[in-house]
Amino acid sequence: MEKTIGSVRQFLEANFLHFNAASLVDAAKGYEAHLEQGGKMLVSLAGAMSTAELGISLAEMIRQDKIAIISCTGANLEEDIMNLVAHSHYKRIPNYRDLTPQDELDLLNSKYNRVTDTCIPEEEAFRKIQVHIEKIWKDAEQAGERFFPHEYMYKLLLSGVLKDVYEIDPKNSWMLAAAEKNLPIVVPGWEDSTMGNIFASYVIKNELKSSTVKSGIEYMVWLADYYAKHAIDQGIGFFQIGGGIAGDFAMCVAPMLEQDLEMENIKKWRYYCQITDSTTSFGSYSGCIPNEKITWGKLDVDTPSYVIESDATIVAPLIFAYLLNR
Template sequence: MNTQGTISRFMEKYFLHFNAATIVDAAKAYSLQLGKGSKMMVTLAGAMSTAELGKIFAEAIRRDKVHIISCTGANLEEDIMNLVAHNSYERIPNYRDLTPEQEWQLLERGLNRVTDTCIPEEEAFRRLQKHVFRIWKEADQKGERLFPHEFMYRLLLSGELEKYYEIDVRDSWMWEAAKANLPMVVPGWEDSTMGNIFTSYVMKGELKASTVKSGIEYMHYLADWYIANSKNGIGFFQIGGGIAGDFPICVVPMLYQDLERTDVPFWSYFCQISDSTTSFGSYSGAVPNEKITWGKLGVETPKFVIESDATIVAPLVFAYLLNM
């Protein structure tokens, strides 16, 4: 009996060549990794939270298809912003046609544009700010030090935001991650909106910079997690490029080249959804084999690159894994 869902069967029948075939191949290999007991890291770059990837990513977390996440500070906060301010978001279908004057008008209305979607300043950023500041301040006064994602987990689990929810909480991947206390790394958190806001409080003398743990501590945390969970391999599913992927993939060569751990395996699977061009010299555009030369992937590591739009491809891969 075929237990596949409609989307999975559609992909099997029609996704037969080029990027389409690679989507199916990568999804099957991801499933095989899970079947042999491997863990899987998913990295989120770009504006995946604002693109509402949480609608399916949350289900992937619930169904144990994801075991650790690396994301930008923007993705960390924007999923929660969508949870509490969704009804005030505005979509701009003709965003390519906007003049500088029209962009300025959006700013004056308190609308920060991300491609075709505007995030409302007051309902999203400022609504979240007053609550997260309380969490930061309490930790600061107690001498506690937490990672950026741990502060957000604490905020979500406190129940303070429930009165603001404007979408089904099950569509929030951060809510599911918080409930599961899912391991996470958030490299470069300082350049996010909440990172900027935290910095302003430090500059005003209201918080200590050391209250939020650093990127070095994130790498140490990730290294410990990798060592403890690598018995059956750890896969790497990279959505987009940038620091969300560049930071965590380096943990392997750091461990065996710099720490001189001889028992550390390479990443056991690699897939990247990317639109970067290799010839431009970008790390995000590099073909997976280049990562062999840096000691991140092995010769036998299953490797996939899907050159397409992550907002289209990632939901399809997760749908395949979930037998939708």
């Protein structure tokens, strides 16, 4: 049967009528309305969305200018590239719930790192990138240059050194799409990623200086300038996939500008949606409802807000397909 344009959108609008399903459609319509009115959108990526291959839909969202800026964990930054160059070596384990501690140790000894049902191949993924990124780091330091973590990854991708070892269609790599557009990215807590750990090891061995990679504070300073310049007219929306540092780091820039820098007439985030499976609990950021963010100066009282309590690996591609009219 031939696929019709907009078939996912038509299906969602016809079937997703109540509860979390309705929230999904409402959030997608709100996202679309925000863009149509001239607003920009920040997307934050927590968890292991790159290993979940969100790039299949996220890359096209970037190419179609439906995303203005991304905040993501270091894991999401690197794992998209790992999938790009080592896809055939990944191992899927559908019965991961049945693994014993010994099974897990066997995976480790086989140089597999498990993320739920998917095992990332250490040698083919991490090490294939490491040899090239090490040279880029050291060349920058020798030249007296400093860059953000994502800028080094952009240099890696745009250099073409990995092109001959791509194992998926490059159109499905969101990092490659972002690099080609020089899309702004902030990566809080990059140090806890695999590449961050590798970089730290070079610092410990006195092969690199820690200052060669710009810090999280520098990301925040950059983001403050970006937000102040772009949070005008319809402002910037916030589409949050999961919780954690990728979300809160970027979101707190609005109250920082208003409360700490005492800037007047700073717009708060003008759209908000979170996809989460974290329930509201004592002290939980990932599970807090949008109204709580009003008390912190992050959202305004009239900010259109949505929460979809579901699995982001299912929900995010559906919303992106809706927005892409697939």
